[in-house]
Structure formats: structure tokens, C-alpha cells
Amino acid sequence: DQQVKQNSPSLSVQEGRISILNCDYTNSMFDYFLWYKKYPAEGPTFLISISSIKDKNEDGRFTVFLNKSAKHLSLHIVPSQPGDSAVYFCAASAYTGNQFYFGTGTSLTVIP
Amino acid sequence: DVKVTQSSRYLVKRTGEKVFLECVQDMDHENMFWYRQDPGLGLRLIYFSYDVKMKEKGDIPEGYSVSREKKERFSLILESASTNQTSMYLCASRDMNTEAFFGQGTRLTVV
Numbered sequence: 001d002q003q004v005k006q007n008s009p010s011l012s013v014q015e016g017r018i019s020i021l022n023c024d025y026t027n028s029m030f031d032y033f034l035w036y037k038k039y040p041a042e043g044p045t046f047l048i049s050i051s052s053i054k055d056k057n058e059d060g061r062f063t064v065f066l067n068k069s070a071k072h073l074s075l076h077i078v079p080s081q082p083g084d085s086a087v088y089f090c091a092a093s094a095y096t097g098n099q100f101y102f103g104t105g106t107s108l109t110v111i112p
Numbered sequence: 113d114v115k116v117t118q119s120s121r122y123l124v125k126r127t128g129e130k131v132f133l134e135c136v137q138d139m140d141h142e143n144m145f146w147y148r149q150d151p152g153l154g155l156r157l158i159y160f161s162y163d164v165k166m167k168e169k170g171d172i173p174e175g176y177s178v179s180r181e182k183k184e185r186f187s188l189i190l191e192s193a194s195t196n197q198t199s200m201y202l203c204a205s206r207d208m209n210t211e212a213f214f215g216q217g218t219r220l221t222v223v
Contacts (some may be wrong), residue, residue: 042216
């Protein structure tokens with residue numbers, strides 16, 4: 001059973017506009033959430049994280065929002081750039097746990 | 113600069129062969145992981161290890177085994193490779209309460 005879900009397999013956005021990637025989770029024990037970016041034939045690279053004590057975390061063009069009551073998080077990229085084109089995975093873990101649970105990924109294409 | 117290194121970027125093996133995928137991390141992390149990535153399925157956990165000689169099954173351990181004899185090294189073993197094990201294999205390591213760092217991946221093709 002998929003505990004972390006990304007329901008949009010793909011997303012296309014014009015350069016300069018906002019990209020919003022969504023992620024839902026089912027396990028209420030999760031309290032640490034991350035986003036990873038992955039290019040083809042490379043390993044995922046860490047982008048941004050948020051713990052459950054916050055509802056927002058920003059790092060440059062990237063902002064992650066967490067809605068604990070809805071068990072939903074989103075990644076906003078503003079402004080989007082062609083180099084942002086990649087697959088984005090959200091992941092979740094419990095602070096006391098060892099492993100991450102990953103979503104199935106959203107392929108973002110930023111159109112110049 | 114933190115580093116997780118996987119021994120091969122690309123591998124081609126024959127059905128029935130025993131295959132070893134090696135992973136080394138230089139961050140003194142306790143936890144190490146093996147995932148496989150397949151289109152539409154995301155990253156699925158095969159095995160993880162939280163200490164030397166300790167291992168736990170992930171979501172899809174069938175057909176795989178692991179070895180962790182030293183803290184920095186975590187090996188994934190395909191006992192008898194099959195075509196349905198053709199995939200991208202990703203090794204990762206982390207400390208508690210931090211992000212995971214991934215290797216560059218190994219694209220394994222079983223023919």
C-alpha cells in the first residue's frame with residue numbers, strides 16, 4: 001500500500017511561471033518530509049525538507065508547504081526555469097524511523 | 113563534500129548470474145539503503161541496514177540479499193539474476209533526522 005502518493009505523473013509549465021507539485025500521505029506518524037529532484041541516469045539530489053512543527057519552509061526559489069490536517073504537502077518553484085525540468089519525488093519518514101517512503105514521482109517540464 | 117559511490121554506472125548481466133552491486137559512503141552514516149527505480153513505480157526499498165551486520169527487509173526483498181561487513185560499505189546481491197530485475201538501482205545513506213544522500217545509480221540490464 002502506497003503511503004506517499006503523487007497523483008500527477010507529469011506537469012508542464014512555461015518558463016518564469018510557478019510550478020506546483022503535490023504530494024499526499026496516509027501515515028499520521030510521518031513528521032519529516034523531503035523533496036528530491038532527479039535527472040535521468042543520475043541519483044536523486046536533495047532539494048528541501050520540512051518537519052511537522054512547521055507549515056512552510058523556503059530556500060531560494062523553492063518553498064514547501066505542509067498541511068498536516070489534510071496530510072498534504074506541496075512544492076512551489078518560482079520562477080520556473082528550464083533547468084528545473086526533472087522528476088521530483090516527495091518522501092516522508094517518522095523522526096524515530098530509519099527509512100523514507102517515496103512517492104512515484106512527478107515529471108516536470110519547463111517550456112522555454 | 114559528502115559522497116555515496118556506487119561501483120558501476122552501467123551493468124549488463126545474463127539471466128541466472130550472481131550479481132554484486134557495491135556502495136560506499138564516506139559520511140560515517142549509520143543507515144544505508146538500496147532502492148530500485150522503475151517507471152511509474154517510483155523508488156521502492158529493497159533492503160536497508162541500520163548498523164554493521166544488521167539488515168531489514170524493505171518492500172521488495174525477494175530475489176535479493178545484502179551484506180554490510182563494514183560501516184561504510186553496503187552490498188546488494190542478486191542471487192540469480194532475472195530479466196524482471198532489469199532496473200535502476202540506487203544506494204543511499206543517512207543519519208537519523210537528516211536527509212538521505214544518494215549515489216549516482218547503477219543501470220542494470222539482465223539479458
